[in-house]
Amino acid sequence: MTIADDAILFLTGASSGIGAATARHLSAPGRTIHLQGRDESRLAAIAADVTTAGAKAVTHRIELEDAVAVDAAAIDLASSIPSLDLLIHSAGMVTLASVETAEITELDRQYNVNLRAPFALTTALTPALLAARGQVIFVNSGAGQRASPGWSQYAATKFGLRALADAFRAEVADRGVRVTTVYPGRTATPMQQKVHRFEGREYQADSFMGPELVASTIVHAIEMPRSATVPEVSIR
Numbered sequence: 001m002t003i004a005d006d007a008i009l010f011l012t013g014a015s016s017g018i019g020a021a022t023a024r025h026l027s028a029p030g031r032t033i034h035l036q037g038r039d040e041s042r043l044a045a046i047a048a049d050v051t052t053a054g055a056k057a058v059t060h061r062i063e064l065e066d067a068v069a070v071d072a073a074a075i076d077l078a079s080s081i082p083s084l085d086l087l088i089h090s091a092g093m094v095t096l097a098s099v100e101t102a103e104i105t106e107l108d109r110q111y112n113v114n115l116r117a118p119f120a121l122t123t124a125l126t127p128a129l130l131a132a133r134g135q136v137i138f139v140n141s142g143a144g145q146r147a148s149p150g151w152s153q154y155a156a157t158k159f160g161l162r163a164l165a166d167a168f169r170a171e172v173a174d175r176g177v178r179v180t181t182v183y184p185g186r187t188a189t190p191m192q193q194k195v196h197r198f199e200g201r202e203y204q205a206d207s208f209m210g211p212e213l214v215a216s217t218i219v220h221a222i223e224m225p226r227s228a229t230v231p232e233v234s235i236r
Contacts, residue, residue, distance in 0.1 A: 002135070002226050003031075008084055010034040010077075010125065012064070012117070013091030015042040018139055018184065021215035022088060029054030034081070036060045036091065064091055064117040065109050074124035084128035086222065088137040089118040089161075094154045107153040114157035119164055126172070133176030137218055138165040140183050145234075169231060178230065180221050184214045185236035209235070 003009075009026060013019035015037030023033060027050045035050070037043035040061055047057035062073045093113045095106040122136065129136065143151050144158030162181060169179035186209075214235060221230045 002223055003085060005030040006032075007086060008032045008034075008081065008132070009086040009088070010036070010081070010084060010121075011088045011090055012036040012121065013089075013139075014046055015039050017090070018211045018214045018218075019088070019090035020046050021211040022090060022218050024049055024053070025212075025215045025219045026086075027053035027055040031055040032058065034058045034060060034077075036062050036064075038063055064113045065093075067112055067116060067120075070112075070117050070120050074120045077121070078124040078127065081125065081128045083132040083134075084125055085132045085134045086137070087122065087125055087129060087134065088139065088218070089121070090137075090139045091117065092139070092141070096150045096154070098150055099152050102153055107156070110153050110157045111160075114154070115160045115164065118161060122164070122168060129177050130172065130175055135178045135180070135222055136165075136168070137222065138162075138179070138181045139214075139218070140165075140181050142183055142185055142234075142236075144181075145183060166231075173229075178226065180230045181232050182214070182218055182221065183232065183234040184217075185209070185234075 005028065009031060011019050011023050011033065014023045014035035023035060023046055027033060033050050033055050035043060035046055035057060043059050043061065047059050050057040060073065063069050091113060093110055095110060097106070118138065138161055140161055141158045143155040144162045147155035165179055165181045172179065217233060217235050221233050224230050
């Protein structure tokens with residue numbers, strides 16, 4: 001295993017879906033897990049699960065759509081976390097519309113959550129990652145590999161996230177930090193339910209892989225021997 005028993009971790013989007021499942025998978029006695037989310041009650045519920053598993057939970061109620069709040073949080077995190085073994089960017093939001101009808105304000109919202117926040121938090125926490133020779137996981141999407149009709153805004157932010165991960169990987173690889181992008185297919189999460197409403201289709205959760213399967217894939221990539229490079233993982 002490459003994650004120490006006393007590891008310090010930070011997960012965004014930890015209050016639901018893939019982020020929550022991953023937090024539960026990684027909870028173990030001795031670890032400290034920082035959990036970012038926007039819904040206080042759901043965040044508290046995940047923190048309780050983490051604590052029950054023996055880890056220390058630290059919650060961060062940060063609205064990733066709010067660039068000012070993210071920048072302030074980034075400053076605080078940079079000063080309060082001197083060493084970080086694992087950073088997982090799991091938070092995301094989606095709005096679907098054609099280029100012809102899409103609202104530019106929706107592009108701004110998705111950009112803030114899906115790309116700007118990961119960039120700002122990664123920048124702030126890079127010294128801590130270097131100190132621990134840590135790892136970063138960017139949870140992307142199939143939309144970060146191909147853009148379909150109606151998905152222009154979301155795909156643009158996810159293509160940008162892919163570029164961020166690729167560039168950062170090359171910048172820190174020789175200093176001991178491993179960077180992996182995970183591309184999940186359609187997953188039974190609240191976001192997928194929202195996508196189905198956009199598409200006008202009935203949502204049936206059991207038609208899709210569960211977030212626990214994606215979480216277990218993330219954990220497997222994390223726990224690969226450090227002699228291995230794991231730049232990308234796709235799961236459908």
